[in-house]
Amino acid sequence: MGQYIADGIILGATLSLGAIGLTLTYNILRFANFAHGELLTFGAYFGLALAGALSFGPTLGSLTFGWGFILVIILAAVLTAGLAILLDMIVYRVLRRSDVAVALVIASFGASLMLRNVVVFIWGPQPEYYSRSIAIARPILPGVRVTSDEIFVVVLAAVLMVALHLFLTRTRMGKAMRAVSDNTLLAQVTGINVANVIRMVWVVGGSLAAVGGVLYGLTVQMIPTMGFNLILPMFAAAILGGIGSVYGAVLGGLVIGLAESVSVMWIDPGYKPAVAFALMFLILLVYPSGILGERP
Amino acid sequence: MSEWALSVDEVVAGYVAGVDILRGVGLQVNAGEIVTVLGPNGAGKSTLIKVIAGLLRVRSGKVQLFGEDISDLPAHAMVAHGVGYVPQTNNVFPKLTVEENLEMGAYVRTREIRRGLEQVYETFPDLQRLRRHAAGRLSGGQRQMVAIGRALMLKPRLMLLDEPSAGLSPLLVGHVFDKVREVRDIGVTMLIVEQNAKAALAISDRGYVLAEGQDRVSGPAQELLENPEVGELYLGARRGLA
Amino acid sequence: MIGILSYVVFFLIQALVYSIVALGLNLQWGYTGLFNIGVAGFFLVGSYTFAILSGPAYSTHLGGFGLPIIIGVLGAMAAAGIIALVVGIPTLRLREDYLAIATIGIAEVLRLVALNAKGLTGGSRGAQSIPRPFQDVIQSNFWNNLVYLAIVVAVVILIYFALEAMVRSPWGRVLKAIREDEAAASSLGKNPFRFRLQSFVIGCVIMGLGGALNASFVGFVAPTDFLPILTFEIWAMLIAGGSGNNRGAILGSVLVWAFWTGTGSIAQAVLPSGLQVKGGALQVILIGVVLLGMLMVRPRGLIGEEAVVSREAQLGGDGRG
Numbered sequence: 078m079g080q081y082i083a084d085g086i087i088l089g090a091t092l093s094l095g096a097i098g099l100t101l102t103y104n105i106l107r108f109a110n111f112a113h114g115e116l117l118t119f120g121a122y123f124g125l126a127l128a129g130a131l132s133f134g135p136t137l138g139s140l141t142f143g144w145g146f147i148l149v150i151i152l153a154a155v156l157t158a159g160l161a162i163l164l165d166m167i168v169y170r171v172l173r174r175s176d177v178a179v180a181l182v183i184a185s186f187g188a189s190l191m192l193r194n195v196v197v198f199i200w201g202p203q204p205e206y207y208s209r210s211i212a213i214a215r216p217i218l219p220g221v222r223v224t225s226d227e228i229f230v231v232v233l234a235a236v237l238m239v240a241l242h243l244f245l246t247r248t249r250m251g252k253a254m255r256a257v258s259d260n261t262l263l264a265q266v267t268g269i270n271v272a273n274v275i276r277m278v279w280v281v282g283g284s285l286a287a288v289g290g291v292l293y294g295l296t297v298q299m300i301p302t303m304g305f306n307l308i309l310p311m312f313a314a315a316i317l318g319g320i321g322s323v324y325g326a327v328l329g330g331l332v333i334g335l336a337e338s339v340s341v342m343w344i345d346p347g348y349k350p351a352v353a354f355a356l357m358f359l360i361l362l363v364y365p366s367g368i369l370g371e372r373p
Numbered sequence: 374m375s376e377w378a379l380s381v382d383e384v385v386a387g388y389v390a391g392v393d394i395l396r397g398v399g400l401q402v403n404a405g406e407i408v409t410v411l412g413p414n415g416a417g418k419s420t421l422i423k424v425i426a427g428l429l430r431v432r433s434g435k436v437q438l439f440g441e442d443i444s445d446l447p448a449h450a451m452v453a454h455g456v457g458y459v460p461q462t463n464n465v466f467p468k469l470t471v472e473e474n475l476e477m478g479a480y481v482r483t484r485e486i487r488r489g490l491e492q493v494y495e496t497f498p499d500l501q502r503l504r505r506h507a508a509g510r511l512s513g514g515q516r517q518m519v520a521i522g523r524a525l526m527l528k529p530r531l532m533l534l535d536e537p538s539a540g541l542s543p544l545l546v547g548h549v550f551d552k553v554r555e556v557r558d559i560g561v562t563m564l565i566v567e568q569n570a571k572a573a574l575a576i577s578d579r580g581y582v583l584a585e586g587q588d589r590v591s592g593p594a595q596e597l598l599e600n601p602e603v604g605e606l607y608l609g610a611r612r613g614l615a
Numbered sequence: 616m617i618g619i620l621s622y623v624v625f626f627l628i629q630a631l632v633y634s635i636v637a638l639g640l641n642l643q644w645g646y647t648g649l650f651n652i653g654v655a656g657f658f659l660v661g662s663y664t665f666a667i668l669s670g671p672a673y674s675t676h677l678g679g680f681g682l683p684i685i686i687g688v689l690g691a692m693a694a695a696g697i698i699a700l701v702v703g704i705p706t707l708r709l710r711e712d713y714l715a716i717a718t719i720g721i722a723e724v725l726r727l728v729a730l731n732a733k734g735l736t737g738g739s740r741g742a743q744s745i746p747r748p749f750q751d752v753i754q755s756n757f758w759n760n761l762v763y764l765a766i767v768v769a770v771v772i773l774i775y776f777a778l779e780a781m782v783r784s785p786w787g788r789v790l791k792a793i794r795e796d797e798a799a800a801s802s803l804g805k806n807p808f809r810f811r812l813q814s815f816v817i818g819c820v821i822m823g824l825g826g827a828l829n830a831s832f833v834g835f836v837a838p839t840d841f842l843p844i845l846t847f848e849i850w851a852m853l854i855a856g857g858s859g860n861n862r863g864a865i866l867g868s869v870l871v872w873a874f875w876t877g878t879g880s881i882a883q884a885v886l887p888s889g890l891q892v893k894g895g896a897l898q899v900i901l902i903g904v905v906l907l908g909m910l911m912v913r914p915r916g917l918i919g920e921e922a923v924v925s926r927e928a929q930l931g932g933d934g935r936g
Contacts, residue, residue, distance in 0.1 A: 109712040111652075111719070171911050182650050182715045183850060184910065190847050191903035194896035202892055249480070252469070256477050259466040266426065266460065267523065268452025268481040305843070309723060312716050347731040354720040361713060362705045 079221040081339045087227045087296065089334025090234035091117075094289035095307060096314035096326035097241065098282020104258050104321030105278055108181040112164060113286060113311065114304030115192035116157055120287025121294035121303065122196055124153040128207055140225045141210045141295070150291050154284035161283030162276055164188060189305065196301040205299040212296075230292045237288060238327055241281070245323065250277055258321055309350050310337065313357035319370020328368060332356075376440045378404040378562045379425070379531055384434035384444075386424045393432065394420045396586035402531070402564055404439075407557050409565045409573040409594070411603070412583035418566040419461065421583065422535045425564070426458040427451040438531065452481050457524030457561075461535040464520035467509025471500055474508050474519050478526030486526075493522040496555055514545040518552065525556060532556070534565045538572060550576050574598050617757065624760045626876065627869075631767045632829045634868035637852045638774050638861060639821030645859035646782055647814040648794045650711055653702075653718030654849045656725040657819045659841040660698055661691040661826020663729060666742040666836055673742060677735050684748050688827045695823025698725075699816040707811045714815075722846065729838040741837030745830050763832060770828065771865065774821060778861055781817075790814060844899065848875065851906050875902065 099113045127149045172184050212224035245251040257264040257274045265271055293303065314333045318325025333353050340352040360367065379402040387393040394417045402408045412418050423429040425436055427448040436444045438454055446454065457478075466474050475493055479486050494501035497518050503511065508519050517537060524532050537553065538546040546569060554576045557563050567573035574580055577594040582603050590603055597603050636658060643649040668680050669687030682690070698721065706717040729736045736742065748766065753759045781787050792800040793807045800807060830836050848871065856867020878901065882894035 103712075109715055111715075168907060182652070182712055183854075184907065186652050186715075186719070186843075187847060187850070187903050187906060190844060191900050194899040194903075197896035198893050198900065252473055252476065253480065255469060255473075256466050259468045260463055263460065263463060263466060264477070265448050266428070266452070266458050267477050268449050268527070269477065270449060309716075309720050312720075316713075316716075345731055348727055351724045351727055354724050357720065358705065358717065361709060361717070365709055365713075 078339075078342075079218055081342065082335060083217075083221045083223055083227075085335035085338030086331065087223070087230055087334070088338055089331035090231050091289045091293045091330075092307065092310050092314050092334050093327045093330025094234055094237065094285045094292075095311045096318070096330045097238075097323050098278075098286045099311050100315040100318070100320055100323065100326040101254075101258065101278050101282050103315065105254075105261065105275065106169070106181075108169075108185065109312070111182065111185040111308060112189040112192060113282070114306075114308035115189050115196075116161055116283050116286035116304065117290035117293065117307060118193065118196055118299075118301065118304035119160055120153050120157040120283075120290030121299045122200055122205075122290075123156045123287070124149050124291040124294065125200070125205055125207065125299060127152050140229060141208050141212050142226075146207075150288060153291055154287040157287035157290075158280040158283040161279040165275070165279050189308075193301050193305060200301070202301055205294070207295055224296070226296050230296055233288070233292065237285065241285070241323065244281075250274070254278060254281075306350065309357075310334075310353035313353040313360075316357050316365075317360050317367055319367030322367070322369040325367055325369035377401045377437070378406070378439060379564060380435075380437040381421075381425065382435040382437070384421075384424060384436065385432045386420060386429055386434075387432065388420075388429070394586055395424065397434070398583065398586065398588050400581050400588055400591070402562060403578075404530075404562050405557070405560065406578045407553070407563045407565065407576060409567055409570075409577040409580040410583055411567060411570045411573070411580060411597075414568075416583040417586045418583055419535060422458075422533050422564070422566045426456065426533055452527060455527065455530035457527045457529035457532045459520045459524045459532065459534045459537065461539050465508040465511075465516050465523070467507065469508060470505050471508055471511070471519055472504040474523050475500070475504075475526050478523035482527070489526045489528065492559070493525050496525070496559070497522050497552065513540050514542075514548065517541065517545075517549055521549075521552065521556065525561070529561060532561050532563045534563065534567075536567055537565065538567065538569045546572050570603075571598070621757055621760065624757075624764050626872070628760065628764050628767055628832055629829075630869045630872040631764075631771050631865075632825055632832065633849060633852060633872060634771060634865045635767075635774060635828065636822050636825035636849050637856075637864040637868050638771075638778060639818040639825065640849055640853055641818075641859070641861060641864045642778060642781075642814055642821070643818035644853065645864075646787070646794070647790055647811055648711070649707075649811060649815055649818075650715035651718045651815070651818070652715050652843075652846055652850075653720070653722035654822060655841045655843060655845040656718070656722030657695045657698065657822040658826040658829070658845065659722070659725050659729060659836075659838075660695045661823030662830035662836045662840070663736055663742070663826075664691040664694040664823070665827035665830045666745045667735075669831075670742055670745050673737060684746060684831065687831075688824060691827035692820045692823045695826070696816050696820040699819035700812075703812050703815045707815065708808055719843070719846075722841075722843070726838055726841050729841065736838075739838060741835060741840075743835040745834050745836065747831050747834070767828060767832075770824070774824075775861055775865070782861075786810070786813075847899075847903075848872075851902065854906060855909060871902075874905075878902070 095113065095117055098116065099110065102110045102113070128146070131145050131149060168184055168188055169181055172181055212226050214222040214224045216222045245255055253264070253269050253274050254277060256269060257271055261271065290304065310333045314329030315326050317332060318327070318329030333356060336356055337349045337352050340349065381398055381400045383397045383399055384395055385393050385397055386395040398417070398421055400408070400410065410418055410421060420429065424431055427446050427450065431444045435442060438456065443451065443454060451458065466477060469477070472490070475490055476486060479489050499515065500518055500522055503515065508516060511519065521537070534553065537549050541549060550572050553563065553565070565573055565577070574594040574597055579592065580594050580597045581588045582590040582597065590597065590600065636654060640651060640654055643651050665687040667677050668682045668690045669684050671681065702717050702721050706714045730739055747759065747763065749759060749762055753762060789800065789805050790810055793805065793810055797807050852867040852871040853864055854867070855871050856865070857863030878898050882898055883891065886894040
């Protein structure tokens with residue numbers, strides 16, 4: 078049981094990082110961005126390309142990577158943030174202004190499909206890994222074995238979330254983001270440059286998703302559909318936690334991660350995404366505003 | 374003639390194509406004045422203030438701020454010109470604390486926020502007490518204070534208030550208007566749009582009465598209170614409002 | 616000569632089967648403004664239900680009922696309708712985006728079930744030897760296809776006229792009212808939820824029908840037939856032809872299918888086998904680009920009529936005076 082919980086926390090870390098960006102764009106831009114999963118995918122694959130170009134340096138302790146990998150993570154996040162802004166500029170912003178409101182949801186679904194295929198086109202459909210070295214799983218508690226990489230994942234995710242909290246509560250831009258998320262019309266009237274804030278939302282959401290993607294690629298594997306496979310659990314996490322609440326997304330990510338992981342005790346692992354879906358369905362039935370969300 | 378703080382000239386505007394709500398409205402506000410715009414429902418008061426605040430396009434006519442043409446400026450640019458707008462509803466950031474709400478008011482000014490906060494807390498001591506509370510949890514009257522305080526943080530040259538008494542009990546209405554007068558005494562020019570004519574005119578210097586998209590009557594506040602035509606426009610009664 | 620004719624018949628059957636699905640989607644999106652991104656899932660339910668009910672006995676999984684094809688088709692439609700009810704009832708009361716998420720979810724879950732529940736569906740190998748009408752009576756492939764085409768055309772015409780009648784009926788007018796101004800419609804005593812649910816379920820039932828016809832025509836089904844790209848194809852057909860317009864749905868289906876198979880054949884012919892997968896990816900990207908381009912330049916599609924008004928609020932003031 079303890080092993081499942083540990084696995085759940087590790088998965089939850091990735092889901093939380095992805096769900097944060099999803100809940101922010103959903104709340105501020107008012108549409109469900111299905112292409113968000115592809116930000117994870119691209120983060121991972123940018124990381125792959127960069128890792129091929131740069132050298133890791135000698136591996137650190139029992140981790141499978143060296144200092145260079147940190148740089149890879151940062152650069153992958155930057156590139157993915159750029160991709161997110163590009164996506165907004167080319168696709169979403171144009172459609173926001175068109176008079177026929179073919180939903181942005183549909184466009185995001187199409188964009189997600191296309192982006193997946195871009196990955197297939199460039200890298201191919203086969204699974205990829207960052208390094209060939211085997212990660213040794215060591216016991217940290219009775220019955221619980223984790224690799225050092227996995228511990229790194231959880232630690233990094235936690236650090237990033239604390240950093241995000243500080244950003245949102247202590248910086249001018251962070252507060253502006255919360256203001257725009259809270260009452261967009263009033264934010265305009267208060268002189269906040271909403272267009273800038275929206276760009277920032279893509280940067281934050283995209284970077285976090287990218288890191289989530291790299292971490293997932295590090296501890297599991299990379300395939301072109303990885304983001305799409307995670308989009309349902311991420312939506313579930315965001316809805317569970319309450320759309321618009323960053324802290325809700327973190328909580329939701331953890332809950333979904335744990336649920337999916339623990340469910341393996343009773344059902345076929347092939348059905349894991351279905352667990353997330355079932356949970357999300359339940360929440361929509363019973364308490365649609367989510368745990369930390371506002372009343373609908 | 375010295376420059377008007379705000380000058381609205383024959384403004385025509387509306388929401389739906391082909392339907393004009395404002396049909397040639399004119400008014401002027403001197404620096405340091407409180408001017409109230411009154412009128413029955415549907416007269417176009419809220420539309421007028423939205424036009425001045427930059428939320429609605431001017432179809433014809435001009436709006437000038439201290440001589441500068443601001444007719445086509447969008448809402449977020451108005452702030453840079455020193456116009457603070459307090460909407461009627463949804464006028465706070467509910468999940469942010471009172472202090473954070475005020476800080477947002479000073480968003481375009483990155484300096485002297487501390488001083489600005491002190492000044493607002495001086496005028497609204499209740500807000501200092503409540504500064505760590507989420508704005509959405511406050512009562513209607515307190516939220517109104519936050520909204521006005523937020524606009525004040527801008528150190529605006531002109532403040533626009535859209536029905537500040539809406540939804541408030543009579544006691545609170547008096548309190549709010551007292552605060553409005555205090556704000557003017559600091560040196561802020563104010564344009565108020567109001568349903569509650571008596572309370573608003575009591576603290577105003579001058580007023581205008583809007584009906585069917587045009588300004589019908591104007592003059593010093595006291596005169597309007599006693600003018601029977603105003604009562605007619607409002608209530609169909611042959612009496613003044615006093 | 617026969618070869619070309621044969622190919623055209625084959626092509627038309629496939630395009631028209633998809634047009635049936637597109638018509639179902641049009642009822643949901645074009646007339647009711649619902650975001651169903653799980654089209655592939657309802658198509659899947661129709662296909663597999665038909666295979667199980669009317670197919671031969673399978674050694675590895677459920678089947679062998681050998682029911683007449685009509686029963687199989689009706690069963691397929693019913694199954695799709697039931698799933699639609701399960702998904703629709705909780706989600707249609709909420710924000711429109713939630714339906715999108717729920718439908719994409721159900722499509723994925725159904726695909727996972729098809730892939731993993733070997734006892735029910737045959738797992739990754741799927742079901743084979745699904746029967747076609749008259750397959751014992753008409754031996755010649757060519758004539759059988761022709762008959763099948765006739766059947767499909769008849770079904771398309773039937774559904775087209777049925778939908779047109781529905782849309783012009785009082786029911787359809789309420790639907791339009793709900794789409795344009797929900798508050799007003801509610802105040803007149805019409806329950807928007809019920810109408811949306813009806814529209815959603817009927818649309819999904821039609822998709823199930825399409826699934827059954829497809830399974831019968833192709834003869835076998837496998838989970839890989841029901842990936843999200845199928846949903847994307849149907850949406851592309853609807854958008855290209857013009858949403859809100861049933862003729863547009865049919866025309867769009869034929870055109871998009873022509874474009875799809877055309878580019879697919881070119882890619883297959885031109886690319887070496889090592890690059891086939893990448894060629895497929897490129898094909899999807901190109902189609903997506905063309906589609907997005909259409910959305911931006913000519914958003915009403917080729918025969919576009921009325922646009923679907925968005926229920927999203929606009930940024931910037933638009934209150935009452």
